[in-house]
Amino acid sequence: MSLLEIKNLHVRIEDKKILNGLTLTVEKGQVAAIMGPNGSGKSTLAYVLAGKEDYEVTEGDVLLDGESVLEMSPDERAAKGVFLAFQYPVEVPGVATMTFLRTALNAQRKARGQGELSTPEFMKLVRDTSGKLGITQEMLRRAVNVGFSGGEKKRNEILQMAVLQPRLAVLDETDSGLDIDALKIVADGVNRLRSPDRGMVVITHYQRLLNYIVPDVVHVLAKGRVVKTGGKELALELEAKGYAEYVGEAA
Amino acid sequence: MAADIRNMKTSAEQALSAAYTGARGKLPGLPGLREQAFREFEARGLPHRRVEEWKYTDLRALMREMPPLAGAPDAAAKARAKDARGVLAGIDTRRIVFVDGVFAPELSDLSPEPGLTIGSLAYALASGDALATRRVGKVFATDDVAVALNTALMGDGAVIHVAAGVQIARPIHLVFAGSETPASVFVRSLVVVEKGARVILIEDHDSGAVQVNAALDLVAAAESQIDYFKITQARAPHVASLLASIGAKASFNTFAFTRHSSLVRNQSFIRFAGEHTESGMRGVSLLKGKEHVDTTLLVEHAKGHCRSREQFKMVLDNESHGVFQGKIIVQPHAQKTDAKMLTRALLLSQEAEADNKPELEIFADDVVCGHGATAGALDKGLKFYLLSRGIPEAEAEALLIQAFIGETVEEIAHEGIRAALMSAAIEWLRGRG
Numbered sequence: 134m135s136l137l138e139i140k141n142l143h144v145r146i147e148d149k150k151i152l153n154g155l156t157l158t159v160e161k162g163q164v165a166a167i168m169g170p171n172g173s174g175k176s177t178l179a180y181v182l183a184g185k186e187d188y189e190v191t192e193g194d195v196l197l198d199g200e201s202v203l204e205m206s207p208d209e210r211a212a213k214g215v216f217l218a219f220q221y222p223v224e225v226p227g228v229a230t231m232t233f234l235r236t237a238l239n240a241q242r243k244a245r246g247q248g249e250l251s252t253p254e255f256m257k258l259v260r261d262t263s264g265k266l267g268i269t270q271e272m273l274r275r276a277v278n279v280g281f282s283g284g285e286k287k288r289n290e291i292l293q294m295a296v297l298q299p300r301l302a303v304l305d306e307t308d309s310g311l312d313i314d315a316l317k318i319v320a321d322g323v324n325r326l327r328s329p330d331r332g333m334v335v336i337t338h339y340q341r342l343l344n345y346i347v348p349d350v351v352h353v354l355a356k357g358r359v360v361k362t363g364g365k366e367l368a369l370e371l372e373a374k375g376y377a378e379y380v381g382e383a384a
Numbered sequence: 385m386a387a388d389i390r391n392m393k394t395s396a397e398q399a400l401s402a403a404y405t406g407a408r409g410k411l412p413g414l415p416g417l418r419e420q421a422f423r424e425f426e427a428r429g430l431p432h433r434r435v436e437e438w439k440y441t442d443l444r445a446l447m448r449e450m451p452p453l454a455g456a457p458d459a460a461a462k463a464r465a466k467d468a469r470g471v472l473a474g475i476d477t478r479r480i481v482f483v484d485g486v487f488a489p490e491l492s493d494l495s496p497e498p499g500l501t502i503g504s505l506a507y508a509l510a511s512g513d514a515l516a517t518r519r520v521g522k523v524f525a526t527d528d529v530a531v532a533l534n535t536a537l538m539g540d541g542a543v544i545h546v547a548a549g550v551q552i553a554r555p556i557h558l559v560f561a562g563s564e565t566p567a568s569v570f571v572r573s574l575v576v577v578e579k580g581a582r583v584i585l586i587e588d589h590d591s592g593a594v595q596v597n598a599a600l601d602l603v604a605a606a607e608s609q610i611d612y613f614k615i616t617q618a619r620a621p622h623v624a625s626l627l628a629s630i631g632a633k634a635s636f637n638t639f640a641f642t643r644h645s646s647l648v649r650n651q652s653f654i655r656f657a658g659e660h661t662e663s664g665m666r667g668v669s670l671l672k673g674k675e676h677v678d679t680t681l682l683v684e685h686a687k688g689h690c691r692s693r694e695q696f697k698m699v700l701d702n703e704s705h706g707v708f709q710g711k712i713i714v715q716p717h718a719q720k721t722d723a724k725m726l727t728r729a730l731l732l733s734q735e736a737e738a739d740n741k742p743e744l745e746i747f748a749d750d751v752v753c754g755h756g757a758t759a760g761a762l763d764k765g766l767k768f769y770l771l772s773r774g775i776p777e778a779e780a781e782a783l784l785i786q787a788f789i790g791e792t793v794e795e796i797a798h799e800g801i802r803a804a805l806m807s808a809a810i811e812w813l814r815g816r817g
Contacts, residue, residue: 227787
């Protein structure tokens with residue numbers, strides 16, 4: 134069974150149609166890159182997978198491990214293993230990063246019928262991963278993303294992903310706003326989480342990120358559906374030629 | 385026309401006049417001051433919505449009646465006060481207890497401490513105590529009618545004197561306990577903190593069914609350090625006034641915490657009378673049902689080089705109504721004043737209402753003053769972020785509300801009080817259901 138199956142998905146926000154019959158499959162262990170011009174529906178796809186309200190699915194289905202997630206609330210999907218690394222991570226004043234991580238992890242474990250992690254186990258888990266991402270103890274004590282730089286916010290997203298160990302990670306424009314050093318740290322963090330049980334959807338406008346997170350498959354999204362699928366070389370082709378061809382074709 | 389308005393007294397106004405007339409001569413001390421204050425009340429009646437300072441809290445309409453003045457508390461009321469475990473139960477404080485507005489020495493911790501004098505206001509006024517006679521009603525001149533009513537009818541309260549240079553280790557905890565029989569109480573306290581002295585003062589009201597008008601005259605001399613807390617839980621109408629004069633190079637912090645209260649007006653009149661004082665005025669009000677809580681501040685920078693920070697938060701559920709009015713006056717010579725005021729209301733229901741009225745009156749030219757006011761629901765983007773991490777909706781909301789409150793509570797320096805107030809806020813949140 135495929136990890137993620139998106140079947141003929143139609144989505145609109147208010148009166149605007151954004152996804153238009155999108156069909157896509159992600160296998161276990163696979164890293165799928167989604168590339169496409171601005172306005173092609175990349176971020177909408179990310180939000181719809183995570184369950185953000187305001188998006189209306191008018192047709193089609195999204196299956197995780199064969200089970201439809203469309204009727205599930207965002208927290209239920211998270212407990213099933215969906216994780217969205219935000220393009221613009223939100224600042225949460227007054228909630229310490231440690232508290233946030235722990236509340237999220239324990240809520241997911243509870244929803245899955247697992248017991249809470251003990252304090253030493255939790256501390257060890259966070260310490261091991263935060264160190265590799267260059268996240269200091271001081272940052273962990275601070276309120277979530279408050280006063281963090283762009284790069285720190287993205288690293289914090291990867292830390293959350295490492296702690297929550299999702300089945301399906303959706304990375305929305307994780308490279309945006311990162312300089313090359315920060316990009317390498319984030320990409321290394323993502324690569325460490327590649328695993329035979331886990332699928333990843335890496336959404337990006339530029340090929341650059343894919344030099345560091347090398348995809349198994351590349352899908353080109355235009356006007357709300359997949360218009361071409363290929364190997365990692367497709368990304369290089371897009372980098373050279375741009376999206377003009379696809380924008381024209383879909384129109 | 386003016387005569388007509390005076391004739392249309394509400395039953396509460398009539399009862400207040402009758403209460404004063406009946407008690408006149410039996411009230412302790414300061415007959416001239418009382419008489420003058422009473423005439424002020426007679427001329428103007430209870431404040432109502434056409435009085436600018438009371439626009440959002442129409443006391444004449446909201447205070448339907450005035451129950452009789454409380455008599456001496458009975459043994460049962462005292463026993464309840466003795467066993468009462470308030471928000472600060474776990475903290476080592478010096479408890480000074482008042483039951484239905486009357487000093488209860490047998491329930492109070494009067495163990496001697498060098499430099500600290502604590503007594504009853506009723507006793508001080510009746511015996512012509514020099515400090516009380518000189519200071520009560522003279523700390524901050526105001527024509528506010530609620531203050532005038534208190535001055536006319538004040539019964540008992542605390543008189544506290546902290547000698548120069550003395551540091552009081554344990555917080556002084558004024559516990560005002562009210563019984564379950566409706567009654568009216570007018571408490572007045574006087575606190576004088578001499579030069580360089582340091583004290584934490586807590587005014588803690590759990591009023592039961594008793595209607596309270598409380599006032600505190602506070603004199604902070606130069607270089608003193610005062611942290612003042614007001615904790616309020618009141619089922620009957622509750623009006624409290626802080627009248628404060630703060631000297632130079634002082635540190636003066638206030639924090640008001642209000643919940644489970646039907647009608648509260650906390651008004652503060654604070655004058656910075658010396659230079660280089662640092663001050664933080666903060667508060668959190670938690671409202672549900674049809675509760676109404678009004679925080680009104682008048683901060684006067686009479687001298688320059690002072691820094692004041694004000695931050696007030698309200699959480700409003702159901703059909704509750706929160707009011708914040710903050711006026712900062714910077715007098716002509718108070719240059720280099722640095723004053724910032726922030727008020728934020730979190731509306732948890734469509735029917736809740738928040739009124740924010742910040743005002744700046746600046747007569748000096750070299751100052752930094754600002755204010756900000758917001759009112760709104762929980763941020764959807766924030767909530768989605770928490771949900772997307774697997775935190776269920778109720779827990780996500782509670783965490784965000786807790787964070788909203790916590791941002792202000794975190795500013796409290798005393799660790800025990802900070803933790804106790806945060807716990808009380810979390811308990812209130814759990815009670816939302």
